[in-house]
Amino acid sequence: xxxxxxxxxxxxxxxxxxxxxxxxxxxxxxxxxxxxxxxxxxxxxxxxxxxxxxxxxxxxxxxxxxxxxxxxxxxxxxxxxxxxxxxxxxxxxxxxxxxxxxxxxxxxxxxx
Amino acid sequence: xxxxxxxxxxxxxxxxxxxxxxxxxxxxxxxxxxxxxxxxxxxxxxxxxxxxxxxxxxxxxxxxxxxxxxxxxxxxxxxxxxxxxxxxxxxxxxxxxxxxxxxxxxxxxxxxxx
Numbered sequence: 477x478x479x480x481x482x483x484x485x486x487x488x489x490x491x492x493x494x495x496x497x498x499x500x501x502x503x504x505x506x507x508x509x510x511x512x513x514x515x516x517x518x519x520x521x522x523x524x525x526x527x528x529x530x531x532x533x534x535x536x537x538x539x540x541x542x543x544x545x546x547x548x549x550x551x552x553x554x555x556x557x558x559x560x561x562x563x564x565x566x567x568x569x570x571x572x573x574x575x576x577x578x579x580x581x582x583x584x585x586x587x588x
Numbered sequence: 589x590x591x592x593x594x595x596x597x598x599x600x601x602x603x604x605x606x607x608x609x610x611x612x613x614x615x616x617x618x619x620x621x622x623x624x625x626x627x628x629x630x631x632x633x634x635x636x637x638x639x640x641x642x643x644x645x646x647x648x649x650x651x652x653x654x655x656x657x658x659x660x661x662x663x664x665x666x667x668x669x670x671x672x673x674x675x676x677x678x679x680x681x682x683x684x685x686x687x688x689x690x691x692x693x694x695x696x697x698x699x700x701x702x
Binding site: 480482507509511516517518519520521524531532534566568570573574576577578579580581582584 | 594622624629630631632633634637677679683684687688689690691692693694695
């Protein structure tokens, strides 16, 4: 049973560029949440997707957007990248919105 | 009120010892408290979780103690091993009231000496 998978594993971008990160949830899970984890910090909630709609959002600007597909996989898009967007981006999936969240390995984004 | 405060920031324990990590919260609506273990370069892995209707939950060498009146909960790692060396995060949310996002503590870096 595959767990949560994310791609790519690492990414280097320059300021002002746009990036798309991808996530496939654990088998049987229908809800995907995205978190940003800066070095040495705990993960910070970006948003949650359920039934192909953004359901809850954390304190992130609208440069951060996402999408959920009919097969429950999800994308995180970040526009106009800033140096401060450098972080580990984590995807977590759950059986439903209330369920325990299981995390993927993350995508390490470096903005130069 | 949304914060979860975690201590200590770092912890060094001898092999076979007990590691204790503490978390405190303010929001009484929180009703789900998971603990995650994270190795460098990896995503957080769920260790154990508790709801406030029980005061203790044990899974193998890992135990959560929960004090609802004090709004505190702690992770105890018994017989700590060098392989337990990682960063541990407590978290909280309130799924029964519709707040599904996890609020994470700042993490505790545990080193178990061989």
